[in-house]
Amino acid sequence: MGINSDAWFLRNAAALKVAARVVFGAFWLIDGALKFQPGFVDAFPGMVSGAAAGQPSWLGGWFSFWASATSSNPALVVYSTGALELAIGVCLVVGLLQKLAFTASFFLSLVIWSVPEGFGGPYGPGSTDVGTGAVYALASVMFLAAMAAFGPSRLSLDFAIGRRWPRWNKLAEFRS
Numbered sequence: 001m002g003i004n005s006d007a008w009f010l011r012n013a014a015a016l017k018v019a020a021r022v023v024f025g026a027f028w029l030i031d032g033a034l035k036f037q038p039g040f041v042d043a044f045p046g047m048v049s050g051a052a053a054g055q056p057s058w059l060g061g062w063f064s065f066w067a068s069a070t071s072s073n074p075a076l077v078v079y080s081t082g083a084l085e086l087a088i089g090v091c092l093v094v095g096l097l098q099k100l101a102f103t104a105s106f107f108l109s110l111v112i113w114s115v116p117e118g119f120g121g122p123y124g125p126g127s128t129d130v131g132t133g134a135v136y137a138l139a140s141v142m143f144l145a146a147m148a149a150f151g152p153s154r155l156s157l158d159f160a161i162g163r164r165w166p167r168w169n170k171l172a173e174f175r176s
Helices: 005-011 013-034 040-050 057-071 074-094 098-114 132-150 157-164 168-172
Strands: none
Touching: 005 013, 013 074, 013 098, 013 132, 040 057, 040 074, 057 074, 074 098, 098 132, 098 168, 157 168
16 A cells, blocks of 8 residues: 555645745745855955846946945944844744745745846856855745735734734734
């Protein structure tokens, strides 16, 4: 008698959803921690200005704006971004304010994808990837859709807090 993998996934869907959320949160924690590595602040303005290389000319204003905005105080930008990434990661790992965390994850991912990753470009011969920011944004939307479709996770701080204070649920999760 063989193992029915479809039934296994259905029986374990709730735990798999939690595991995926925790792993995604761990990725955010790692990304955030890496922002605090020595030398990253000094390299960041070059990353932003270098992202403009090979991009279409009509995007020049976008990259000029961000190069100017980040060069005046790169430490503020890098450390603020790192702190936000750490906050998103902690929220996702423990299941706190998940709806807000996934929404912040989506928008921050788009900013990361469009500024230091330069939209994953340049697009042309030899281009092999669209950048991780776009993938993080897509994953964030998929997690939000899963929350809306399948309801709150019982293995989260949001669920525990929401049982005690029901108004918390409006901030934290989608409810049917």
